[in-house]
Amino acid sequence: MTEALLEARGVTRRFGGLTANENVSITLERGKLHALLGPNGAGKSTCINMLSGDLAVSDGHIHYKGREITGLSAPQRSRIGIGRSYQRTNIFPGFTVFENCRLAAQSRRQRAWRLFTNALSLEDTLEKARAVIAEAGLEGREDRIAGTMSHGEQRQLEIAMVLATDADVLLLDEPLAGMGSEEASKMVELLDRLRRTRAILLVEHDMDAVFAVADTITVLVNGQLLASGSPAEIRANIEVQQAYLGEEAFHV
Amino acid sequence: MIFSDRTALILKLLGVSALAGYPLVGSEFYIELVAKVLILAIFAMSLDLLVGFGGLVSLGHAAFFGIAAYTVALISPEYDPANLWLVLPASVLAAGLAALAIGLLVLRTKGIYFIMVTLAFTQMAFYLFHDTALGGGSDGIYLNFRPEPRVGEWMPFDLAEGHQLYYFILAALVAVYVLLGFVLRSPFGRVLVGIKSNEHRMRSMGYSTFHYKLGAFVLAGALAGLAGFLYAVLFGFVTPELLSWHESGHVLMMVILGGMGSPIGAMLGAGSMVALEEGFSLLTKHWQLLMGLVILAVVLFLPGGLIALPARLRGLFARGDHHD
Ligand SMILES: Nc1ncnc2c1ncn2[C@@H]1O[C@H](COP(=O)(O)OP(=O)(O)O)[C@@H](O)[C@H]1O
Ligand SMILES: [Mg+2]
Numbered sequence: 001m002t003e004a005l006l007e008a009r010g011v012t013r014r015f016g017g018l019t020a021n022e023n024v025s026i027t028l029e030r031g032k033l034h035a036l037l038g039p040n041g042a043g044k045s046t047c048i049n050m051l052s053g054d055l056a057v058s059d060g061h062i063h064y065k066g067r068e069i070t071g072l073s074a075p076q077r078s079r080i081g082i083g084r085s086y087q088r089t090n091i092f093p094g095f096t097v098f099e100n101c102r103l104a105a106q107s108r109r110q111r112a113w114r115l116f117t118n119a120l121s122l123e124d125t126l127e128k129a130r131a132v133i134a135e136a137g138l139e140g141r142e143d144r145i146a147g148t149m150s151h152g153e154q155r156q157l158e159i160a161m162v163l164a165t166d167a168d169v170l171l172l173d174e175p176l177a178g179m180g181s182e183e184a185s186k187m188v189e190l191l192d193r194l195r196r197t198r199a200i201l202l203v204e205h206d207m208d209a210v211f212a213v214a215d216t217i218t219v220l221v222n223g224q225l226l227a228s229g230s231p232a233e234i235r236a237n238i239e240v241q242q243a244y245l246g247e248e249a250f251h252v
Numbered sequence: 253m254i255f256s257d258r259t260a261l262i263l264k265l266l267g268v269s270a271l272a273g274y275p276l277v278g279s280e281f282y283i284e285l286v287a288k289v290l291i292l293a294i295f296a297m298s299l300d301l302l303v304g305f306g307g308l309v310s311l312g313h314a315a316f317f318g319i320a321a322y323t324v325a326l327i328s329p330e331y332d333p334a335n336l337w338l339v340l341p342a343s344v345l346a347a348g349l350a351a352l353a354i355g356l357l358v359l360r361t362k363g364i365y366f367i368m369v370t371l372a373f374t375q376m377a378f379y380l381f382h383d384t385a386l387g388g389g390s391d392g393i394y395l396n397f398r399p400e401p402r403v404g405e406w407m408p409f410d411l412a413e414g415h416q417l418y419y420f421i422l423a424a425l426v427a428v429y430v431l432l433g434f435v436l437r438s439p440f441g442r443v444l445v446g447i448k449s450n451e452h453r454m455r456s457m458g459y460s461t462f463h464y465k466l467g468a469f470v471l472a473g474a475l476a477g478l479a480g481f482l483y484a485v486l487f488g489f490v491t492p493e494l495l496s497w498h499e500s501g502h503v504l505m506m507v508i509l510g511g512m513g514s515p516i517g518a519m520l521g522a523g524s525m526v527a528l529e530e531g532f533s534l535l536t537k538h539w540q541l542l543m544g545l546v547i548l549a550v551v552l553f554l555p556g557g558l559i560a561l562p563a564r565l566r567g568l569f570a571r572g573d574h575h576d
Contacts, residue, residue, distance in 0.1 A: 052456060078458035090456075092449045103446050107458040111439045112467065119439045165457055 002029040005199040006051060006082065006169045011060030013046050020046040022223045023060070028169055028199035033191060035210045036203045037234075038220035044203045045087055047220065048171045051201070052084040053077040064169070078107065083167025087174045087203070089154045093147025097138055097157055100146050101129040104164035128164055136160035137186055152179045159187065163194075170200045176209060188213055211235070255562075264516075271422055275415045283418055284486070289526045290421045291482045294428050296506040296518035298475035301432065303504070304513035305441070306468045307448030308359075311500050312370030313476055315354070315377040318495025320347040320477030321484035322387045325395045333397035336411065340399070340481060347477020348470050350377075355469035359462060374497050382492040392491030395484050411485060421482050425519075428475055432515050435471070444468055509550055511557025520558045 006028040013021040020043045028034050036044050049055035051062060053074035062070045069077060092100050102119075105128035111117065120126070133142060136156045141149065146157055155178045162170060172191075176184045188209050191200060195213075204210050210217065211231045218228040219237075227237050255263065271290070275283050295317055302308040320343040327342060328334035358369045381387045398411040411417045435441050446454045447461050454461050484490050493499065502525075510521020528546055532539030554560060 054456065073460075074455045075458050075460045078456060084456060086456075090450065090453050092446060092453065094449055095446075099442075103442060103454075104457050106439055106442065110443070110459065112443070112464065113440075115438045115440055116434050117439065118437045119442045120437070122439070161453075161457065 002031065004029050005065060006201075007063040008047070008051060009061045009063065011047070011050050011057045011062065013043075013050055013055060014058045020223050021050065021220075024220070024223075024225050026051075026201070026218060026225075026228075028201055030168070030199050031196060032215040033195045033200045033202055033213050034216045034218065035214035036201060036218050036220060037210065038226075042220045043223040044220055045173055046223075048084060048173050048201065048203065052082060052171055054084075078165060078167070081166075081168035082171065083162040083165045083169065084171040085158045085162045085173060085175055087177070089151070089158050089178075091146050091154060091157055091161065093145075095146055096142065097133065097144050097146055097149070097160075098129055098142040100157055101132050101160050101164050102126065104161040105129045105132070107164075108166055128166075132160040132163040135163055135190060137183060152183055155179050156183060156187070159190075168198050170194065170198055172200065173203045174205065175202070176204055176206055184209070268422075268426060272419070275418050280414065283414060285526070285530070287418050287421050287486055288483075289523050290418075290425045291479050291486065292503070292506065292522040292526065293519040294425055294482070295476055295479035295503050296510065296522045297428055297432060297515045298472045298479065299503050300507045300512060300515060300518040301435075301444075301468055301472045301475070303507055304511075304518070305436065305448060306444045306465060307451075308465060308469070309367055309504070310358075310370040310469075310472075311367050311497060311504065312354070312358075312372075312374030312377075313472070313503055314497070314499035315374040315495045316347040316351055316473035316476040317480035317483070317499065317503075318377065318381070318490075318492070319350045320344060320480035321490045321494050322381060322393075323347070323477075324399070324481050324484045325393045325490045326387060328395055328397065328399065330396060333400040333412075336399035336401040337403070338399075340478075343481040343484075344474050344477045347480065348474035351470045351473020352466070355466045355473070359465050359469060371497055371500070374495060374500050377495045378492055378497070381495065387490065387492070390492060392489060392493075395488045395490065398485050398488070417486065421486070424478060424482060428478065429515055429519075436515075440464065440467065505547055509547060509557055511559030514557075514559045517557050517559030524558060 004027050008024060008026045010023045010025055011021060012019065012023055024047055026034065026047070036047065038044050046055065050057050053072055053076070057070060061068060064080060064082065092103065102125055105125045106119065106122070109124065111122070133139060136159050138153065138156050138160060141153065146154065149157070155175065159175055162172070176187055179187060191202065192213055194200065202210070202214070214231055216228065217231055217234040219226040219234065227234060271286070274286055278286065299310065299313045302310050302313070323343040323346040324339045327339055354373050358366060358373060361369050382390050387393050398417065401408055401411065409416050409420070411420060443454065443459055443464050447464060451461050480494065483494070506521035506525045507518050508521070509525055510519065511517030528543060529539065532542045536542070550557060554564065
């Protein structure tokens with residue numbers, strides 16, 4: 001039995017005359033990692049932006065746990081359990097790594113009215129921040145100013161921050177891009193573990209990684225859903241190979 | 253921070269002691285001037301909460317200062333002193349409510365548009381008092397008696413007496429400073445700084461940033477109201493100029509001069525602004541020109557404001573050492 005957590009039904013997004021996503025349907029199930037493939041400009045980020053509420057849909061519907069959420073704002077979607085990371089690192093560059101993660105963790109119990117409580121005394125938040133720093137492989141770098149770290153470390157932080165929000169659905173926009181190969185393989189292991197209790201949508205260019213971890217693969221080209229299926233089906237799909245992967249892209 | 257926590261605490265205690273001791277040695281004129289500085293320091297700290305911590309550059313902050321000042325003048329009886337414990341909360345509440353109403357509208361805009369709409373609102377408030385009979389028109393109105401802190405028959409202190417009013421204002425300043433200290437350490441304060449750094453990410457992590465900004469706007473408006481209330485009580489006279497955009501710009505310059513993002517900086521800004529204005533006006537009647545030059549120099553050569561001066565000096569000396 002699988003549990004569909006997030007469902008996009010025929011979503012479309014237009015930018016003026018350009019249709020960045022046309023009638024795209026995607027279902028994310030708990031326990032499954034769904035990879036989204038496609039060349040640059042195919043509309044992958046736009047798709048994630050619509051699911052996360054960063055962009056409004058031009059058409060179509062989005063459901064979460066059986067409830068329509070098309071009209072919810074990004075913060076509302078985050079609070080009900082939809083978390084995301086960004087293709088272009090989107091952190092708090094002037095804060096320490098710890099504060100970046102602590103702020104992310106604090107979002108789960110915001111306690112905005114507790115004006116006389118020291119934020120640094122909220123143990124649940126601190127513990128969560130420490131845990132995700134360890135999970136993302138950033139131990140020992142808690143006090144580094146985020147903006148001064150290497151690009152790869154900032155990518156790890158980007159993931160740590162999503163994890164700190166305890167999301168049930170993770171929308172990850174090219175999380176591995178820019179990471180060192182060791183960090184990347186650790187991150188793939190982490191995704192593999194996380195997937196057991198959550199639903200993950202992964203945009204990734206590294207084919208080996210995608211075919212190794214994905215349960216389902218959807219291919220997007222020019223904003224259109226070209227194919228969707230198991231890795232084996234996608235591999236066999238000749239149309240996909242021509243349109244996107246190219247013969248030499250497969251070293252199988 | 254360049255000073256250790258202990259040194260900082262000692263410096264703060266010294267500062268408060270010096271201010272507390274000042275009425276014992278100062279002349280009436282200067283006691284009133286320092287009291288005015290203390291009030292402006294509260295005003296500047298309240299604006300710094302928006303500008304320095306929330307990243308919200310408001311050019312309309314004087315509206316809340318002025319609304320509270322008018323409130324106490326308007327609700328006080330003409331021939332009797334009002335009760336402090338009524339008019340103080342009422343004035344602060346009026347400013348806070350005005351901030352809530354205005355904030356609901358202006359916080360929907362960002363950046364340059366935010367500056368423009370806050371400016372527009374303060375101009376509206378200015379003309380409301382300037383062009384209608386509501387508060388005596390362009391002449392303003394008098395507050396004939398300072399409010400009494402009466403509790404039944406008991407009068408714990410007497411604001412009609414200059415020194416006691418001075419200490420009341422000093423106590424208000426310390427209270428606001430302590431309050432802001434708590435707020436900035438709280439989850440709310442952390443979110444505010446996060447919004448200044450990267451509002452987009454704050455939203456995608458689940459923070460409804462509009463509500464946080466509104467909370468900050470109301471708190472800052474209420475604290476500006478406290479300053480406006482004290483101003484009306486100190487001078488016994490309220491004019492529409494108090495809510496003009498000049499006044500908003502004035503307090504913004506104090507914050508920039510002292511250094512944004514630091515309540516102590518805001519206080520330093522208020523103090524040095526008044527000191528420079530007084531000093532320059534003794535020298536020349538073109539003192540505003542000199543004032544402009546000072547602000548320009550600070551922005552160009554000391555971007556962090558006066559509060560950043562110790563760190564800058566230390567940096568200079570440290571570099572000097574390397575040359576040896
Ligand atoms: N905010 C925007 N405004 C206008 N055009 C956009 C915007 N975002 C994306 N696009 C366009 O939509 C198309 C899809 O972009 P994107 O979703 O970023 O693709 P991908 O992530 O697959 O590389 C591109 O042609 C891009 O230029
Ligand atoms: Mg993209």
